[in-house]
Amino acid sequence: MTLTTSDISQLNTRYCNSLTQYSRRQTIDVHIGDIPLGSNYPIRVQSMTTIDTMDTMGSVEQSIRMIEAGCEYVRITAPSVKEAQNLENIRKELRKRGYKTPLIADIHFTPNAAELAARLVEKVRINPGNYADKKRFEVIDYTEAGYQAELERIRERFIPLVKICKEYGTAMRIGTNHGSLSDRILSRYGDTPLGMVESALEFLRICEDLKYYNIVLSMKASNTQVMVQAYRLLVQKLDKEGFKPYPLHLGVTEAGEAEDGRIKSAVGIGTLLEDGLGDTVRVSLTEEPELEAPVAKALIDRYTNRASLQKPIAPVEASPINPFQYFRRNTLEVLNIGGHNVPRVVADYSAIENIQIEDLKGIGHFYLPLPDKWRMNDLGADFIYTGTNKISFMLPNGLKEITDYNLWKDIADKVHTFPLFTPGQYMQQSAKHGSLNFLKLTIGELTDTLLNQIKHDATLVLLIDTYNEHAMPELRRLFFTLIEEEIQSPVIIMRQFPLLTNDMLQLYAATDVGGLLIDGLGDGVMLGTALLALADKQELVKLLTRYNQTAFGILQAARTRMSKTEYISCPSCGRTLFDLQETTAMIRKRTDHLKGVKIGIMGCIVNGPGEMADADYGYVGVGKGKIALYRGQNVIKKAVPAEKAVDELIELIREDGNWLEPEALEQ
Structure with missing residues (x-):
């Protein structure tokens, strides 16, 4: 439901300690190896490897570069059981070399991989949108009984992982992504921040029923407005419904590269840090992962002495705007x-x-x-x-x-x-x-x-x-x-x-x-x-x-004036099926004159039609040397040879009447 300005006075808009005084939100402690997380500790920096997880030594060497660049947690993808198993070899080699940095297994679609990884590393990240659901982009009209039956099915599938995490002292991140909400959530709540929050809370309720609290939460999106609104709404709902105050992992998904990636990350992450929200930060750039940590640290360091340096600002009882939904201020x-x-x-x-x-x-x-x-x-x-x-x-x-x-x-x-x-x-x-x-x-x-x-x-x-x-x-x-x-x-x-x-x-x-x-x-x-x-x-x-x-x-x-082509490109990981940096640069060279067009460039199907939810067009790796092309979230061409894929993408844009020939600007 869209709220009007007159409704806002009736809305509980509280999502942080203060809108005028820097004050970090108080959270419970989450134990992740030897580096605990939460408001009693500094805001932590993390990043994710891009090497194939089966490449043990490559993963180790890249992890070391990330650690030495400032990463306090290293995340590694485990798309199947074999990659989850190899996390043990990576961890042993890092420990052998004297690195005790906690490892995080990133899981999509495969509960068996999560259950194995939870026995081997310090933390697992699951995406509630695809942990126990298959996305078919279907709208389903659930009865209340039917919806509850789906929740029970999820509960049965999820409980084994929770019990393993409790037994082994493994932490968990329940990480919602805007682009990979399940058909079930989309059918009931729509493609909204509320849907993102409810997707996580369904899993969180199961954890709390089992008295498992070693949990971090995230609400990530490539659209900065949606991302900020979802985190704020999450905090408000946790408080309203009596959940524990869990730490927050902040990030903007598929932020892109270079200047655009840094600005987009700062708009989303920085906005929340200003209000004292956030306990760990991952900046997602389409660059080498060791380049992400210094950017995250620069964002975090700005708040080290903020409380002592700030000048008093007249307090405000409640926000006169709706912080959970975008409205532009009415002006002449x-x-x-x-x-x-x-x-x-x-x-x-x-x-x-x-x-x-x-x-x-x-x-x-x-x-x-x-x-x-x-x-x-x-x-x-x-x-x-x-x-x-x-x-x-x-x-x-x-x-x-x-x-x-x-x-x-x-x-x-x-x-x-x-x-x-x-x-x-x-x-x-x-x-x-x-x-x-x-x-x-x-x-x-x-x-x-x-x-x-x-x-x-x-x-x-x-x-x-x-x-x-x-x-x-x-x-x-x-x-x-x-x-x-x-x-x-x-x-x-x-x-x-x-x-x-x-x-x-x-x-x-x-x-x-x-x-x-x-x-x-x-x-x-x-x-x-x-x-x-x-x-x-x-x-x-x-x-x-x-x-x-x-x-x-x-x-x-900030999505308020589109003056150039926007690239929603993932930061690469072990699932990536082509060189993301090279491909992004190639696509940018051919299309960066298309003002306002949004192009998603995704290394694999996990980060495909879902994660690029905001894109007009998508370029997604579906196999070695094979690309799928999307219009919005609909696949238009499957298994296009990589050497022809950029030309085919341009032809698709041309068919829609969105192509302009680039003009050389005389200077």
């Missing part, structure tokens, strides 16, 4: 910002003096001298903020300029340039633009008088910033104030960072901004740095280019 449409417009990107060029035409290439605007016209790519910024440095040439139609009010009031052309006010200027000055004005403020600058003036100004867009270490919650609290005051001015989210590496910028910005966008808060993004004193102008332009790319990446990862 001011020029092309807010209302039904996609979120806008503002490029901060205020530190660049004497801006030239070529400087705009970094924000997606290209001037072509021969035809004497401008071109814009898919990452073309919508506004450029120049501060006190007015641009001296005519801008392209797709780009508008913002200057500081003190400059704007004295320029001749006030029609195509828009002013940015401080709160003091805004309260005192009557000279404003007729259609669009910007007001930059922080939560500490909000007064009743200012709020009242904002409420009655239909030309105003707010540019909000924070200097609090606990940045995202303070910005969220500002949004809550606007909602409580029934102010509908659009809001551009501004974040300024010190000079950071590319990875750190992507992770921090994606967390702070993406966490708001996921909740429908924000009508645009502006990224900048407080340390713009770079002597080299070209280096500064390169830095601002990174900010522009990151801003668009965040909007895409």
